[in-house]
Amino acid sequence: MARINDNYLKLQAGYLFPEISRRISEFTQANPEASVIRLGIGDVTKPLVPAVLKAFHEGVDEMSSGATFHGYGPEQGYDWLSQIIIDKAYKPLGVDLKTSEMFISDGSKCDSSNILDIFDLSNKVAIGDPVYPVYNDTNVMVGRSGQMNDAGYYEGLVYMPCTEENGFNPDFPTEKVDLIYLCFPNNPTGTVATREQLKGWVDYAIGNDAVILFDAAYEAFITDPDIPHSIYEIEGARRCAIEFRSFSKTAGFTGVRCGLTIVPEELLGTTIEGEKYSFNKLWNRRQCTKFNGVSYPVQKAAAAVYSDEGWTQVQEIIDYYMENARVIREGLSAAGIECFGGINAPYIWLKTPEGMTSWDFFDKLLNDCFIVGTPGSGFGPSGEGYFRLSAFGERKNVETAVLRIKEKWGK
Numbered sequence: 001m002a003r004i005n006d007n008y009l010k011l012q013a014g015y016l017f018p019e020i021s022r023r024i025s026e027f028t029q030a031n032p033e034a035s036v037i038r039l040g041i042g043d044v045t046k047p048l049v050p051a052v053l054k055a056f057h058e059g060v061d062e063m064s065s066g067a068t069f070h071g072y073g074p075e076q077g078y079d080w081l082s083q084i085i086i087d088k089a090y091k092p093l094g095v096d097l098k099t100s101e102m103f104i105s106d107g108s109k110c111d112s113s114n115i116l117d118i119f120d121l122s123n124k125v126a127i128g129d130p131v132y133p134v135y136n137d138t139n140v141m142v143g144r145s146g147q148m149n150d151a152g153y154y155e156g157l158v159y160m161p162c163t164e165e166n167g168f169n170p171d172f173p174t175e176k177v178d179l180i181y182l183c184f185p186n187n188p189t190g191t192v193a194t195r196e197q198l199k200g201w202v203d204y205a206i207g208n209d210a211v212i213l214f215d216a217a218y219e220a221f222i223t224d225p226d227i228p229h230s231i232y233e234i235e236g237a238r239r240c241a242i243e244f245r246s247f248s249k250t251a252g253f254t255g256v257r258c259g260l261t262i263v264p265e266e267l268l269g270t271t272i273e274g275e276k277y278s279f280n281k282l283w284n285r286r287q288c289t290k291f292n293g294v295s296y297p298v299q300k301a302a303a304a305v306y307s308d309e310g311w312t313q314v315q316e317i318i319d320y321y322m323e324n325a326r327v328i329r330e331g332l333s334a335a336g337i338e339c340f341g342g343i344n345a346p347y348i349w350l351k352t353p354e355g356m357t358s359w360d361f362f363d364k365l366l367n368d369c370f371i372v373g374t375p376g377s378g379f380g381p382s383g384e385g386y387f388r389l390s391a392f393g394e395r396k397n398v399e400t401a402v403l404r405i406k407e408k409w410g411k
């Protein structure tokens with residue numbers, strides 16, 4: 001009989017969001033009349049904007065005629081899309097990239113997991129705590145960890161606590177690591193890193209021969225003009241960082257699937273013999289072997305996000321979600337609930353009232369207020385006592401949710 005990958009058995013529970021869905025469906029089956037408001041998983045609620053939809057349709061129509069049909073595209077994505085992203089999203093930041101450094105993909109969740117293919121298992125990995133669970137779980141799945149200990153940490157992984165004391169910006173790891181995951185604006189805490197803080201990370205990575213895996217999936221939600229959108233705005237980052245970006249939250253592509261990964265040419269690792277080797281070449285090799293590219297209509301739709309019309313429409317929706325974030329943050333703060341994030345990110349990280357555990361608060365919020373959020377402890381032990389609300393809902397629902405919470409816990 002074929003042996004299973006036993007590393008999967010080290011994962012203590014199901015993936016966080018399916019577990020939440022399970023609890024919601026249990027609740028709704030028992031309470032079919034309850035009007036449940038979902039502010040849990042960060043899934044968008046607004047449809048694709050007209051400019052994107054038009055390009056998407058055109059892309060599909062082109063597939064209907066032999067003259068304009070597209071079969072396999074480049075595994076790295078079409079050059080015209082990479083060039084548009086470089087010109088519209090990176091050049092204005094003062095960041096110059098080559099199209100050969102950009103790899104269009106089906107999303108940054110997949111890329112931030114798949115990237116592990118090009119790193120030896122012996123590499124020591126540092127992740128935040130709390131953290132987007134994908135970074136933790138995929139390292140366990142590939143066998144980089146031992147079992148989970150009683151405190152909820154996997155042996156062999158290095159955790160960097162993100163707490164109120166350090167402003168949810170982790171301190172440098174206390175031991176030598178080779179890979180460091182950073183996510184800014186942060187999921188789940190909604191906090192951002194300043195230019196100085198990111199410079200600190202880049203200097204640290206260069207000084208310690210480490211690679212930063214920088215998840216910038218939420219960069220479009222930054223409202224403060226001084227906060228960097230890309231790690232490559234920091235000098236030296238091309239030598240030490242890989243960046244992930246996503247169209248999911250920026251342009252409502254959670255169900256469409258498109259993201260990108262930047263692997264700069266200067267980023268080098270070492271072979272077993274100690275010779276330097278390009279990660280860009282390895283990632284290219286990986287993608288060519290395991291991935292057949294994103295569909296043509298989706299890439300057409302992604303390009304339309306950066307048209308003048310598309311960007312104006314997309315920005316309106318981003319502003320809408322950020323207004324939701326303000327409503328949640330200010331409403332709950334007025335009710336005496338301590339809130340973080342929600343200014344440069346679509347997530348509000350709140351301290352559970354009355355010292356409840358995160359899951360107790362989840363159950364109470366669902367049972368008493370019919371509201372779904374995400375328990376902080378689901379993102380790691382340091383998330384215990386916290387709770388995440390997403391700003392991606394409909395305004396009316398967000399306002400109702402805030403009212404219900406105020407009625408229940410307002411002081």
Ligand code: MLT
Nearest residue numbers: 040041042043109132187
């Ligand atoms: C979240 O809620 O954390 C995100 O939606 C998860 C994701 O982007 O995969």
